[in-house]
Structure formats: structure tokens, C-alpha cells
Amino acid sequence: MPFCLIRVFSWCQYWIPGVLITILETSSDPKVLAVACYDLSQFIQYHPAGRIIVTDLKAGRRLVAYGTIATNSDDTTYKVMIDEVEDWNGELFGGIGKTFRDTDIGDKIEWPTILTRLL
Helix, strand or coil: CCHHHHHHHHHCCCHHHHHHHHHHHHCCCHHHHHHHHHHHHHHHHHCCCHHHHHHHCCCCCCCCEEEEEEECCCCCEEEEEEEEECCCCCECCCCCCCEHHHCCCCCEEEEEHHHCCCC
16 A cells, blocks of 8 residues: 555545444445455555554444354455354444344354454
8 A cells, every 4th residue: 555545544634544443334336345345445554553543433332243264265354154143233334234243143244354363
């Protein structure tokens, strides 16, 4: 990532990462979600305090489920097998109106790497 992108993020008082987080929470378009995930992951990777800033912006703070990574087909999402659900009302990523109630333990779902914490 070019240094100027970091500076743009900084100059905007981290408005852009906030917009990317909002896109991740509201969009259902797979291409839009993939781009937002990638951009946010680049910010976290290359900004000296990127992970802290994104955490402070509340990205990925709400624990909804535990799972086992089944595959990692690209750098933006994991296929996760659901092991335990903490919040059955939590919205499924990319599924507007769909919640974990629409899944069962053992199901595989796509989940963005940026919203996944490895244990």
C-alpha cells in the first residue's frame, strides 16, 4: 500500500476506515464487501496503529460465534464451520435479514478475515 494512502486515512481523522466498517456491516454485494475487506486489511497491515484504530472504531468487537476455519480460499474471507453461537440474533455476513438462527452448528459460512480473531 502506498504511504500516501496511510496519510489520507490519517488526515481524514480515520473517517475512511469508519466508512469501510459501515460498508461491511450494511452491504450485501460480494464485490463491494471484498473490496472493503481488502482495503481495511491493508490499513491494519500498513498503518503503524491500524489494528488499534480499527478496534477503537468497534470493528469486530461483538462476538457472535466460535468456529473452525474450514478453508481460506482468498485473502479476504474464511469458510468457517460453526462450532458454537454466542448471539443467535447476530446478522450473518452478507445476508441482509439473515441471522445465525438460519444456521445450525456444523454449517459452513463465509466470514471476512478482518472480522475474525484467531484463537
